[in-house]
Amino acid sequence: MTQIAEIRLRRVLDSRANGTVEADVLTESGGFGRAAAPSGASTGEHEAIELAPEEAIAAARDRAVPRLVGEAYAGDQRGVDRALHAADGTDDFSEIGANSAVAISMAAAKAGADMLGAPLYQHLGGAFRGENFPVPLGNVIGGGEHAADATDIQEFLSAPVGAPSVTDAVFANAAVHAEVGDVLAERGIPAGKGDEGAWAPSVEDEVAFEIMAEATETMSDDVGFEIGFGLDVAAAEMFEDGEYQYSDRTRSTDEQVEYVADLVREYDLVYVEDPLDENDFEGFAELTDRVGEETLICGDDLFVTNTERLQRGIEQGSANSILIKPNQIGTLTDAFDAVELAGRNGLDAVISHRSGETEDTTIAHLAVATDAPFIKTGAAGGERTAKLNELIRIAEDAL
Ligand SMILES: O=C(O)[C@@H](CO)OP(=O)(O)O
Ligand SMILES: [Mg+2]
The missing domain is CATH 3.30.390.10 (Enolase-like, N-terminal domain)
Structure with missing residues (x-):
């Protein structure tokens, strides 16, 4: 009972x-x-x-x-x-x-x-779950609201898309995190860590892009499979008075669309979360129209795991991916309904942690239960590795 x-x-x-x-x-x-x-x-x-x-x-x-x-x-x-x-x-x-x-x-x-x-992922997802695993997106450089005096873009995420297993992918992100630390040290750039365990150097975004490109390429050669990278721009946090306020300049909505589209092409970005303001369904749609074939445009603050907002985004073609955070909507049922609505309409679900976390591992199970193609849960730090280690255990059937 x-x-x-x-x-x-x-x-x-x-x-x-x-x-x-x-x-x-x-x-x-x-x-x-x-x-x-x-x-x-x-x-x-x-x-x-x-x-x-x-x-x-x-x-x-x-x-x-x-x-x-x-x-x-x-x-x-x-x-x-x-x-x-x-x-x-x-x-x-x-x-x-x-x-x-x-x-x-x-x-x-x-x-x-x-x-x-039954393991939680099976109770939630059924007997046939546990075969496919999400690609972990690992935050390795960051700033925004998660660290003072660091990058404008909130998260630079390692994305080991070619990893043969989830365990290889988890270790690849850890290796990229360590490599970024080495590159920063070589360049003489001091860096503490932000709320999610990512390095938080006081550098221009441009420098972070260079370091990401270098570190992911080095580690990709090292492990022998493809590691790309992506971003959480968290653009709503920099949107003020109708413009995107970067530390060195401002961008209008058109300029922001252009800027992100250029970044996608220049760095072959595999993932871009919240590139525009949380109320700009049209701006999102324009960007998705331009680069949605090449990358994932993901709505986090735009959709807030809410099926009504997601439905609007689907109708307007605002994104091809949705971030799923159970606490944004309040229950697992609501989170599941958002994943299912997304899936029926061809959007990829990315199950996500928050910047403030605990040792709780529910989202690792949720990602496997929903067959989500991605999970975003950091790369380093105990509250992040709790989820990553749980994925390793699920894959090994060692719960
Ligand atoms: O913006 C985000 O995607 C999250 C998690 O990385 O940050 P926060 O929990 O601070 O909203
Ligand atoms: Mg976000």
């Missing part, structure tokens, strides 16, 4: 040492699941609402727990997530907090898997 018998909520630390919500879900027959909410820094304006952890916990205890304990079944994910929506009663989880909602949703899935005796 997977009927929920108890839910415990507590405040724990995330990787920025901020408080976040952790949930334990216990079932009547002894099933157990534990999960914690991540937290963004460059959040999209249309995301579900994260409340202060204490507030989210109090509201969830008051409103959601009574609708779940003795009422819902952990094995029935849609039932659990429906109860969370009903308990909240708003469109954006502003009453109980998307942080409480997503922690409970994910913990229930784990408790359901525990009772069924």
Whole structure:
């Protein structure tokens, strides 16, 4: 029986040492699941609402727990997530907090898997999952909202698209991260690390492009398979007064489209996330029209894992890829629905971490469960390697 018998909520630390919500879900027959909410820094304006952890916990205890304990079944994910929506009663989880909602949703899935005796990816994705693995996109140089005085572009992502296995891919990203560190040292450029463990040198974006091209080529030769790279521009963060504000200049929307299209061609970029403002469906469409055959144009702040925004993007041809972050929308069911809508319309799903993370590994399972072609979960740092190591274990069937 997977009927929920108890839910415990507590405040724990995330990787920025901020408080976040952790949930334990216990079932009547002894099933157990534990999960914690991540937290963004460059959040999209249309995301579900994260409340202060204490507030989210109090509201969830008051409103959601009574609708779940003795009422819902952990094995029935849609039932659990429906109860969370009903308990909240708003469109954006502003009453109980998307942080409480997503922690409970994910913990229930784990408790359901525990009772069924199946790995989480199989409980969520079915018996035939576990054959295909996502290509990990690894953040190796970054700035934006994730590090002060570093690059304007938020993330430069290693993309080992030719890796023969997910394990090879994970180690390739680690090798590119180390190689970037060596190249920075050789050039005498000091660099600390940003929130996601990427190097955060105080350099112009142009220098970061050079270093990425050099490091991915060197490591590609070394490992013997193709390693490309991509970007999360996080352009909404630099969009002010109708223009993109870079440290050395500004760009109009037309100039931004031109700039990114040129970068795609010059560096053979395999992936570009949020190249334009989060409300610019038209600008996205223009860029996708120009370079969508050559690269993935991915909507993160544009879509916020929301099927209504995704539907609009599909109608307008705004992107050929969507970032999936369960905490942007509040439940696993909503995240699944976004992946499925994307898939039916030929968009690739990229399952993603947040800049504030915990040891939670749910997204590794979610990526395998949904057969997603990509996962973005960093390259270095314990809260990042927790997910990467889980992928290695899933591939080895060693859970
Ligand atoms: O913009 C992003 O894609 C994410 C994760 O890399 O950052 P944040 O969690 O800060 O929104
Ligand atoms: Mg992003």
